[in-house]
Amino acid sequence: MSAKPGSAERFEAAGSDVDDARELYREAYRIGGMTVEPTAAEFGYRFTSTGDDDLSLRASQVEGRITGASFTQGEYVVSWMTRGEGVSDLLGSPMKFLHGQPAMFANDRPAQFDLIDYRLNMMHFSGAYLEGVAGETEGSVGPIRFDTTFRPSGAGLHRWNASVAAVAGVVYDDDSPALLRAEARRAAAVSLLETFPHLALRPPTEVAVAASARTRTAVEYLVANAHLPIRTEDVAAAAGMSLRSLQSAFRREFDVTPADYLRAVRLDRVRDDLRDADPGRTTVGDVARRWGFGHLGRFAAGYSRRFGEYPSATLASSNTIGTRPRSLG
Structure with a gap:
């Protein structure tokens, strides 16, 4: 929970029980057909989330293998792996996780994945919030479809990493005032839209x-x-x-x-x-x-x-x- 009123909401879970890990990830990411299994003598997991309804920073670390099909809806998720190996969107445009290179999760449809002995950092944006920022900055309307195969590099990757570091510094600091938090959320949303190619779709x-x-x-x-x-x-x-x-x-x-x-x-x-x-x-x-x-x-x-x-x-x-x-x- 938060350290004081107005600070970011925090959640953390960790352990070595396979069934607990399966239940945690199934609930957090609407995962179906899920398997969780050790890859060595000891299995372990740790999951953290810090933020609010508009933007949360999450990290998932597992000593083991997790497979399944997630269904991301009502939010947009960008992730980058710092350890291990994995692939996502096996039924669409397969995306291999590359260390330090962010990529967008598939949205509004199932995406099968396979992750092994990994640490994955993630930014979760509320769909309504990100679409609102896109409307203000780009004049777009409705849902956004991102290119899940795109990986920023060079100056684009450098700008994205700098943006993530700045936003994280604000989100993780319980002394950050509300206005600074709002500015950090918006800066993160703008950076995402500027970094990753996307198409704004009209509402149904x-x-x-x-x-x-x-x-x-x-x-x-x-x-x-x-x-x-x-x-x-x-x-x-x-x-x-x-x-x-x-x-x-x-x-x-x-x-x-x-x-x-x-x-x-x-x-x-x-x-x-x-x-x-x-x-x-x-x-x-x-x-x-x-x-x-x-x-x-x-x-x-x-x-x-x-x-x-x-x-x-x-x-x-x-x-x-x-x-x-x-x-x-």
Whole structure:
């Protein structure tokens, strides 16, 4: 716990019991299909976390081997290994941990990992907080998809390390005033956004609230009929608008055309279906065609731009950790 009111919240757990370690990491990282096993005569683990709801600094050290599939949602995690070996995102874009080089965890989808006799440092950012900073500094809206294969080097790595050291000095100091803590959190978020390539994704389309009643009617029609071969003219008629008014309203309120909006809804539906599918009995092509995507090459390109992974990776990772939350889109 914190040393005094207003200081960072602290948590620490350590021991040599395999079952305790398994329970700790399963709860902390929503890990499914997890195995924990010694690699030598003595097994040991230590886990620490210091920070608040917006930003926490964590460290995990294990004398042993841990495997499983984590599911990171509602937050963004950057990590760097200082000892041992490991690989993450085995079902997506495999990422081998390199000592001293930070990398982003996969977000909003399962990522299998394998870690051996390691020490891993991590920064956890609240999703709402980081997306808010991205909105202020970049004008982006909604979730962010990071390139999990990118590793900063040279001047970029030096700036990142300097930022981490400065932020850690503030977070770990219980005498740091609240304003300094807020500035440190923001500096860490800005540094992350400047260091790691990313794509800002619009929120799931159904939760984008239209200002006008007629535009909301158009959105509701699109969502309800996304499985049908509807035309833009059909949407305009359902909303009681002219085609030109409909186009203008979507450009003004969502900065996309009605056709682009419908395509985003269908991509969300494809993602939901792929996540729930049996990889041995379902193909990407079957699901894509079910939602009106006839050209699989263009579909795959659009899918990867929206979700940061190929549809085949989503299908391959389906049902790996049991029941997962469905997207809102």
